[in-house]
Amino acid sequence: MEGETTVRIGEAAAAAGTSTKALRFYEAAGLLPPPERTSAGYRDYPAEILSRLDFIRRSQRAGLTLAAIREVLEIRDGGAAPCGHVQQLLTRRLADLDRQITDLLALRTTVTELHAGAATAEPETCDPDAVCRYL
Amino acid sequence: MEGETTVRIGEAAAAAGTSTKALRFYEAAGLLPPPERTSAGYRDYPAEILSRLDFIRRSQRAGLTLAAIREVLEIRDGGAAPCGHVQQLLTRRLADLDRQITDLLALRTTVTELHAGAATAEPETCDPDAVCRYL
DNA sequence: CTTGACCTTCCAGTACAGGGCAAGGTCAAG
């Protein structure tokens, strides 16, 4: 038997491309299980923490919130495969993205129109009461 | 000469379609000049406040922050026409919107791909260590 | 022995635009 490889928080953070602050934050937020501690009180993570951190990072790149990621992790930690939940999550995320994109495109149209109007700015014809006719 | 029409905060808020809280907040944030007070200490706005509130609302619908709106108002209050500034503002806002939209579209592509992958979910083939292969 | 790189906890703050509630003053109507 070999001794198991463990990592301290700084090493884990560096390997995952994040910060020690973030790892402690994830722990407080329930995304990481409280690790063992060394006799000095240092967090002592098993090497598997790295794939978990990688999962968190992949999920974040998909625009998922930490709360959503935590749910997936909880299902997995409960022993079940989170596939179904993940699929729902992605479906909702997609709908959300579509709504956001639609909203932004509409706003872009509005702002483009305002901008075009302002291009022909004639301060003389402005009603001071209206503050600015171009908005 | 007639007495000038004035409005109290509740009336102004209702007319502008916002809340008394928001009006006090705008005042603290420098978007509204501190109004006269009645003998009881009530804010007593001139009727012109309504066009200012309307301007604020129009600007917010264009997605401008209160800080940006305040700048425009300050220029106008300084006696100048804010046209040039407004045009810059809209140019920047447009560039910002384009960047946001581009980012969201890229994210949408990513999420769509993940979602398509997850549609063929086969929990058996998952590596428990990876938490979920579909993310 | 000391320095420096780690690690610990806790507190505070970031940006945004207010919302919620408390505790109390004011005013017209019944």
Next chain:
DNA sequence: CTTGACCTTGCCCTGTACTGGAAGGTCAAG
């Protein structure tokens, strides 16, 4: 006289994902 609608100030709370700093413990190297 009292009720109810309105107003005042002040203070904390929301959500997001952390980051910064203070104050101090631990450990290997020089």
